[in-house]
Amino acid sequence: MANIAIVSPSASSRQLMADVLRTKGHQVNCMTSWQELDFAPMKIENQALFLLDHSLGDERVINIIADIRRLSTHYRIPIMVISASPRSEDVLRLFNLGIDDYYLKPLDAGILYSRVKRLLDLLPVPAEPHYPDTIEFDxxxxxxxxxxxxxxxxxxxxxxxxxxxxxxxxxxxxxxxxxxxxxxxxxxxxxxxxxxxxxxxxxxxxxxxxxxxxxxxxxxxxxxxxxxxxxxxxxxxxxxxxxxxxxxxxxxxxxxxxxxxxxxxxxxxxxxxxxxxxxxxxx
Missing domain, CATH: 3.30.70.270 (Reverse transcriptase/Diguanylate cyclase domain)
Structure with missing residues (x-):
């Protein structure tokens, strides 16, 4: 199962999303702000998916997207923005900045998870070696x-x-x-x-x-x-x-x-x- 980070200032939104994901066996890291996550690349790349609540504020969301893309150097980590804004210019701007999905509120457990699963399925599958990675002698x-x-x-x-x-x-x-x-x-x-x-x-x-x-x-x-x-x-x-x-x-x-x-x-x-x-x- 995957590590999924949720960044939302809303306790009810965090709880709903976390409950949906945990029932499916995922490990969820809930944060009220981006500052709660250490900016070390290893910490960023421990996450398989980021769910960002647009109610954090437009500028904050844009900065978080930029940080994730800058610090995740080994592979592209999917980002979903959850927003109450249906304006096409908001959606297009965020997609151009590098998000992978835009979920329009209100939240529905079934729809939310189906879209999360689609993003997780896009993650690269590491190749399994066909030979031992170490040869040990005593x-x-x-x-x-x-x-x-x-x-x-x-x-x-x-x-x-x-x-x-x-x-x-x-x-x-x-x-x-x-x-x-x-x-x-x-x-x-x-x-x-x-x-x-x-x-x-x-x-x-x-x-x-x-x-x-x-x-x-x-x-x-x-x-x-x-x-x-x-x-x-x-x-x-x-x-x-x-x-x-x-x-x-x-x-x-x-x-x-x-x-x-x-x-x-x-x-x-x-x-x-x-x-x-x-x-x-x-x-």
């Missing part, structure tokens, strides 16, 4: 896929895990923790190659790095840490931990890689020194 599926691909191609594959120290995170406001994870996501996303995949899972971010051996993975981690450390004063990095695992050296299946990464987590604040030392000594 972390386990993605790791299994990359391991199988690395095994067939005989090349390494690494995962980098950035996670929260759960005990430390509990001491922080939830908003701060979420802001930190958002920052980490943005930073990791900027550092990725086209072949890398970034996925969030259970308060952690995991980067899947095809073709990356241990040395290459540590270089990527070094870049991530360098970028995050530039904003250390504004974010509680003490609650972050980082780890990595490389196929086939640290595990030959999903379980082995994730177990190795989880068992070798280090606080992010300790990683710059340990990573630099590892790089200098070649792993």
């Amino acid at each position: 972390l386990n599926q993605l790791i299994n896929f990359e391991i199988a691909r690395a095994s067939r191609g005989n090349y390494p594959f690494s995962i980098i895990q950035l996670s929260l120290d759960v005990d430390e995170a509990k001491r922080r406001p939830e908003h701060d923790v979420q802001e930190l994870m958002n920052l980490c996501y943005d930073t990791l996303h900027r550092q990725l190659r086209e072949t890398d995949i970034l996925i969030g899972a259970e308060n952690r971010l995991v980067v899947l790095c095809p073709f990356s051996d241990q040395t290459g993975t540590r270089v990527v981690m070094r870049k991530i840490i360098d970028h995050l450390s530039r904003q250390e004063a504004d974010y509680p990095f003490s609650i972050l931990e980082m780890s990595y695992a490389t196929y086939p050296y640290d595990g030959r299946d999903k379980g082995g890689l994730l177990t190795y990464a989880s068992a070798n987590k280090e606080p992010l604040k300790e990683f710059p020194k340990s990573t630099a030392n590892t790089l200098r000594h070649g792993g």
Whole structure:
């Protein structure tokens, strides 16, 4: 059923029109003036039809019509004006301004609804997709896929895990923790190659790095840490931990890689020194 907006200064007219439409299952939004409706386009486009009472005043009705046409950019929302004026010049002027129907009072429930239904039938029907609009993979599926691909191609594959120290995170406001994870996501996303995949899972971010051996993975981690450390004063990095695992050296299946990464987590604040030392000594 449709959302229908009624704008009328008359309580009796609003009630009659609303009763007719609600008995047919429609959602009705009654207003005594246009100012009651937020002017945001999304609010306008939530309505499938506008019924405007001409007793609002000629100038006000003209302004409302102009606002609806200006703010409804995705499709044309039908407008019906309900009026007691039979003058042809009034009718023609409003049609030229963009209305879709002109209902001459007095109101009759049956006739009113038949004309409302005609206007609603003119609304565009959205096309239904013939294919899924999203393809979802969970972390386990993605790791299994990359391991199988690395095994067939005989090349390494690494995962980098950035996670929260759960005990430390509990001491922080939830908003701060979420802001930190958002920052980490943005930073990791900027550092990725086209072949890398970034996925969030259970308060952690995991980067899947095809073709990356241990040395290459540590270089990527070094870049991530360098970028995050530039904003250390504004974010509680003490609650972050980082780890990595490389196929086939640290595990030959999903379980082995994730177990190795989880068992070798280090606080992010300790990683710059340990990573630099590892790089200098070649792993």
